[in-house]
Amino acid sequence: MFSFPRIDNEGKHVNMVSVYSLKGNSWSSIQGFDSGHVNGNVGVFANGFFHWEGCYDYVSGGVSSEIVTLDLAKERYGRIALPSYEGGGIHWTLGESRGRLVACCNYESNKADMWVMKEYGVEKTWTKLVTISSPDDGRVNISPLFVAENGDEVLVKLGTEVTLYNSRNASFKRIADYVSTDDFLQVQVATYLESLASPHI
Template structure:
């Protein structure tokens, strides 16, 4: 192998943050460590670490309206007290709120989030790169419509895509009725928006106002029939084909939200409250296979509001407890033993809110058609 190939192979095993520092060594190193092939190799190895039990979290400070991140490992559960330190993330002069960050979505280290001025931003918290997305020429008037978002990777066209589903709505008392829905797709590689041909006019996926969850080449939202507005299936947008398909949810699954845990699509109640202080979460262990839905149970000592964030290894589940209140806490819950430990986060001034999880990578939000093999 050539010397630079040896260097590339060795450095591809390092964390993304370390590689960012090596890029500053010299121009040749920066060029080498910014090549699409290297970024793709590093991303694949990082995904293996994620499977072994690593993840990062995004926070927003209530006081400064700034973003912060921290890194978690599976081995943290071995400590008597779990303590992490957050790093402040600066993205020009953009400010953020809890509402913005709560609806963030992530894929391969990229995060789609809106700032307080309602600008859609594609950011990489690790490399600190940021891209402001242009407004879609097909966007509906926000005064008369609502929009839900998703972000994912299209392996067919080697492209990251942002998907928006917008709909006009009418309100009749407390009943919500969607009338028209439109799907727009933004190609990060091309830097352009287009209207998807297959729009789901026979059902509503905006009733829960939830962001789309990316798993196995599809972005997922809960779907409801327009006739009764009751969650009855999962609407999956195929990024390779730019159209929707439907995944069934077992009739015995009561769910209001979706989340990705350990690479699998999961359903959980919007407020995890249950009789007997136990809440069931359902995981689709084999994508698209109805019979693969499996249940695991979160046991809590009192009625709490819980939101699952990520799964470290096979049995360490990270959750937000009492979200939205001053007493909100991060918790690492052991699925095997039923025990839990609070996670203390230092470095964020006063009150903060948790957005979600992401993986640290070198993927750039500025991928273009000139990129080779991978953004």
């Protein structure tokens, strides 16, 4: 599935999502989102919906204002409000951890607030987990990958590194790093439970 903007005959940006069906061996387009720009680079699947950062006035460098959702079964867009944040230049990154939607607000001051939505779709349940100060001198965006059950440890993408952040002592432990010239490279984490029981029984 890909999200992409196009320009219509009136010079307006139109956001669409193209979906490939394995059953039908064909592509189809879902239109209908007409509020700002959808950043398809940070799409996250959680609770049966796809989620993207939504921006207003994208061409003029507008500020993120909401999370755009897409229900593939109903082919319907929706919106979720982002948590409250401080003023100044910001950039949101999204993630999913243990079935919950996670949002990270990156500030120009080289810090980030990480939030988790404890009850999906209920905006008042956004809860701030931790404020992370980047160890680097240069500004890098922090993206959430996984949050431990007690919230003390958070796996994040920090620039070109995958890093474990410990909120108890504000320490970073590099897990892996990667080199890429692709600006759209995205890192995501999948979890699974090992079991001796066969799922086919």
